[in-house]
Amino acid sequence: MAYAWLVMWPAAVVASYYAGVRLRRRDLWLYVGALVAGTAANVVILGGAMLGLPLVAGLWVRARRQVIDAMHRQSEQLLREQVLRADQARDQERARIAREMHDVVAHRVSLMVLHAGALEVNASDARTVEAAALIGAVGREALTNLREVLGVLRSPAPERGPQPTLADLDRLLDQSRALGIVVNRHDEGEARPLPPTAERTAYRVVQEALTNVHKHAGDAETEVHVRYGSAELAVLVRNRPSLTGGGLPGSGWGLVGLRERVELVGGRLEAGPRAEGGFQVLAEIPTA
Template identity: 75%
Template sequence: MTYGDTGIVERITPWALGAAVFLLSMASASGSVGVESTLPDPVLVALAAASAVAAARARRSLWPLAAVGAIAYAWLVMWPAAVAASYYAGTHLRRRDLWFYAGGAVAVFALSALVSHRSEGYRALVAGTPANAILMSGAMLGLPLAAGLWVRARRQVLATMRERAEQSQREQVLRAEQARDQERARIAREMHDVVAHRVSLMVLHAGALEVGAPDERTAEAAALIGGVGREALSNLREVLGVLRSQDSVRGPQPTLADLDRLLDQTRALGIVVDRHNEGDTRPLSPMVERTAYRVVQEALTNVHKHAADARTDVFVHYRPAELEVIVRNKPSVGTSGDLPASGWGLVGLRERVELVGGRLEAGPRDEDGFQVLARIPAA
């Protein structure tokens, strides 16, 4: 049952109970399921209607229903309101109030038995003898009260089980978060011990080579290597900070404004790279520009690894609804083969592009070159 269906049932149930109490009260007064009354019909209808309204509002306040039930039973042996009151007493009243209700109910049933005993005819026979009075008090008071107490105990057990399940789920989530944080910290430590240490050595050696370079070109190359290494260390520190803490604040992330600097670093390695802009250049959201930058960065990394002497073209197309980025290299004469390929660069790049609703295509071209194409929604 859905939440909406449950709400409808919760609203209908009180009035359905009130209608049942009204019908059963009229049946009791007519003698069908109780003692026939000689009072005028308007009086009986008014008493039955009062019982019905009190029963419909019993969840808000039990005592009006208990009062109407006491009057109806003591006066006319009209039992439906008394039965409903006993059930709600079991489900809602606290222990002290419950004892107070039970004592009052016993007094009402004793008064009804006394009035019935002094009456004549069918009422005296049904509710006036001690045995029948005890039997009726057990049926009209004891059974509904016991049913209400059982329902309340069941609700409490279910609520306790639900609370324990929610607590267990919260603890499980907390343990999973702690395990994840520990794993992130372990990865950060390993990356720092291995990668950061080696990159730092590379920067130091590049600095030493720059100082003792035999010629200007070697010094420039060493300075470039040192600059790239220091930038890699800075980026690595940002990644390690994110791994160590989810709440860590990351530094400024590169966007398309930094693309020329990235291309200049590639050109400094001897690779011919041309940039082509098409469409109306306009500022886009930081996530879109950052994703486009990472596409070009990963594509150029693959060029460094597998086609170091290939001429490369970078196309940035500003379309109305999307940003299209193409990195295309022409057939290479040879490959560098010195740097190992992780095999996960394009996979991670495709996930990054798809995360912002885009699409990435990468593969060989018909002219035996290689192309990386990304379409990123810009709207």
């Protein structure tokens, strides 16, 4: 209507002039009334177009924003529920794994400790008593470590005891020596306090390497080198060929898990047979 009015106003001016010149009084009053009514209708329509359309647009925008906000809130609620369900499923799976480990591993290790204690009490020769005592001590330590692992599985924030560091390395080597393996330790560089994560990783490297020696080369002489560098700690464990051969079966995952542990702290692990026979494990752990 506004466009039509803008287009037709020259014709309306000519019509008004013609009405003033030619129309009689009665027809003139009719023309003036129609002109006023048309002008009023045009003003109403134009005002409605100028004010009503923005009002309708504003109402539409508000409704759209409300719908979008409701969708966002629903999406966030669904995401929170999904996270809660995932946490619940993870906790249930951790508890199941903890129960399985307790039933399968802890029970067997407990029986080993009990039998070792009985053997220690009833054995007649000193060497058997010493070996039984060592088996019992190692078994009790394994139970302690297993309880810590089960505590981690059962609770997201378990209470943990002190973790082994390089200060406990001699005790670990003595356990292997008590089982009849010749283990020599060599330290290079200036010993100094290192970050706990680096020391724990180095301890686990030596522990896993000695475990492999016990499994696959039980009588082989073993060398443990600990080298303190300016920015890294190098741990080398290498053993000579076994004189008896054979050994216990392994899962094949020990070195894989050890490599993951070392790489997790930004280090590097190399493991493999030596050219002159035997096996070696080398870990380089950053300390800066």
